[in-house]
Amino acid sequence: MRRVLPVLVVTAAIVVIWYAASVWMNSTWTLDQAERAGETPTFGQIVADTMAQDRPLLPPPHQVAAELWELTAEKKITSKRSLVYHGWITLQATMLGFAVGAIMGIALAIGIVHSRTMDMSVMPWAIISQTVPIVAIAPMIIVLSNAVGIDGRTVPKTIISAYLSYFPVLVSMVKGLRSPDAMQLDLLRTYSASNAQTFWKLRLPASLPYFFASMKVAVAASLVGAIVGELPTGAIQGLGARMLIGSQFGEPMIMWTALFAAAILAAGLVFLVGLLERLALRLTGQGAP
Amino acid sequence: MADRIEHSVKPPVIVAEDLNLTFQTSDGPVHALKDVTLTIGKGEFVSFIGPSGCGKTTFLRVIAALEQPTGGTITVNGVSPDAARRARAYGYVFQAAGLYPWRTIAGNVKLPLEIMGFSKAEQDERVRKVLELVDLSGFGKKYPWQLSGGMQQRASIARALAFDADILLMDEPFGALDEIVRDHLNEQLLKLWARTEKTIGFVTHSIPEAVYLSTKIVVMSPRPGRITDVIESPLPRERPLDIRDTPEFLQIAHRVREGLRAGHAYDE
Structure with missing residues (x-):
């Protein structure tokens, strides 16, 4: 209970602020309409109106929740408006990009830890790659992959998603694989252990906590990457496409529901990684007693 | 004299x-x-x-x-x-026990034996013997955090003794x-x-x-x-x-x- 209370308080505060902001932002429209009709609405009337507009600037929580429910649970998933359908499109690219990014990050980290040359030559480029805004690169990746004859958007979306997710994995895994101290490494030297044995018996298991921390960041970054990959050049499928359509056609409800669908998806993915982490730590005896 | x-x-x-x-x-x-x-x-x-x-x-x-x-x-x-x-x-014992937290006590003692390529049966036999030598019989399945500092150091001595260095x-x-x-x-x-x-x-x-x-x-x-x-x-x-x-x-x-x-x- 002591842990639930603060969480509830924070959540309630956010909802209250959200409602207040909804009233404030949507009231412009309400007052505008009233003025044209020559009416002067009371404060109660204004609030009531801001809660139920068709195209609210900032839809209040209950509207978003209702719309989310309609677009996920009540729509058939084959419908072009179903968020389950669009979420699934985005999830596919996310998972592909996540897999590619994670493998790439781990492989590069292994190389960097074992080779000073790779450390010097790869690490700077990895860092530079992250200073380039992804929204600048995304359209180029899509255009280039079309130019080399790749149909559809799965491949470019996967590339963009992997581009965002490999970096946190790389940085964490380099740190994790280097986490054994000098004494631990000396101990293995006294056994005349090979580099491969040092890797499998010491470095890899020691990096496990770092691995899972990076997986949580990477899976969320993959989702962002997939969505960014859907934004440019008129995609019509995926959560990113819904966000773009919503903003272009002045339909805030579409935008907000897509946004929340993405957030819920990300939370679910991070939660899933957390479960795997707990399982792995328990299997290796490191779980909390 | x-x-x-x-x-x-x-x-x-x-x-x-x-x-x-x-x-x-x-x-x-x-x-x-x-x-x-x-x-x-x-x-x-x-x-x-x-x-x-x-x-x-x-x-x-x-x-x-x-x-x-x-x-x-x-x-x-x-x-x-x-x-x-x-x-x-030789076997080397460091100031810190340096046991792997992801391995049991027996698993830690087994580490040098795995690296040196002893057979499974011999690994188990040697682990049993050296744990007995340092009075840790019955603690093989425990994890390091479940043992006191002194017991951990004894386990690290067992690890150094496991492969019969002189x-x-x-x-x-x-x-x-x-x-x-x-x-x-x-x-x-x-x-x-x-x-x-x-x-x-x-x-x-x-x-x-x-x-x-x-x-x-x-x-x-x-x-x-x-x-x-x-x-x-x-x-x-x-x-x-x-x-x-x-x-x-x-x-x-x-x-x-x-x-x-x-x-x-x-x-x-």
Whole structure:
């Protein structure tokens, strides 16, 4: 209970602020309409109106929740408006990009830890790659992959998603694989252990906590990457496409529901990684007693 | 005196002659070891004692081929430290137990056996035997965090003993433990030494510990790291804890203290 209370308080505060902001932002429209009709609405009337507009600037929580429910649970998933359908499109690219990014990050980290040359030559480029805004690169990746004859958007979306997710994995895994101290490494030297044995018996298991921390960041970054990959050049499928359509056609409800669908998806993915982490730590005896 | 003669005729296991080791640092060269000459016979228990920077740990690391000397010669079992390591001549115990938190106690003790390629059956048999040797039978399935500091260090000793090395090198193994646990482990270590007849090199800060355990005490001093005194202990090999109150014991302790004082520069 002591842990639930603060969480509830924070959540309630956010909802209250959200409602207040909804009233404030949507009231412009309400007052505008009233003025044209020559009416002067009371404060109660204004609030009531801001809660139920068709195209609210900032839809209040209950509207978003209702719309989310309609677009996920009540729509058939084959419908072009179903968020389950669009979420699934985005999830596919996310998972592909996540897999590619994670493998790439781990492989590069292994190389960097074992080779000073790779450390010097790869690490700077990895860092530079992250200073380039992804929204600048995304359209180029899509255009280039079309130019080399790749149909559809799965491949470019996967590339963009992997581009965002490999970096946190790389940085964490380099740190994790280097986490054994000098004494631990000396101990293995006294056994005349090979580099491969040092890797499998010491470095890899020691990096496990770092691995899972990076997986949580990477899976969320993959989702962002997939969505960014859907934004440019008129995609019509995926959560990113819904966000773009919503903003272009002045339909805030579409935008907000897509946004929340993405957030819920990300939370679910991070939660899933957390479960795997707990399982792995328990299997290796490191779980909390 | 017959005891001392018996010591000196034991075949030498570690022979160092004019050993030098100089580290190049940004502040100029540091003489970690200077002209160190020492012979350690089979079955001896040799303690290295001295203040920080006297080279006692460095010397142990040279024996273990973890450091390369810059001058002089050293042989372990008649060959170079490197060759001796490949022949599994020694087990090394560090100041911290350094057990892998993701492995059980048995799994930790098994680590060197896996690396050295022992068969599964032999691994299990050896783990059982060495855990019994350090009084940890029944703790094999526990994880390190479930054991006290003293028990963890015993497990790390078991790990060093698992592959039957003749030499046990211990670098302040009980330095991080409290005095009561330390006394207990010292007593156990002597029993283990008597049973296994290993040659032990033991680095310590503690005069009572050095005198209580050793057949030979090597007193060292810093800047440059060198040997200032080598004391052959006249104490019998069988040593109850209260031997530390006997005049002989106090006499050796006094000589160690004198050696430390003589070698210590009081200009800092």
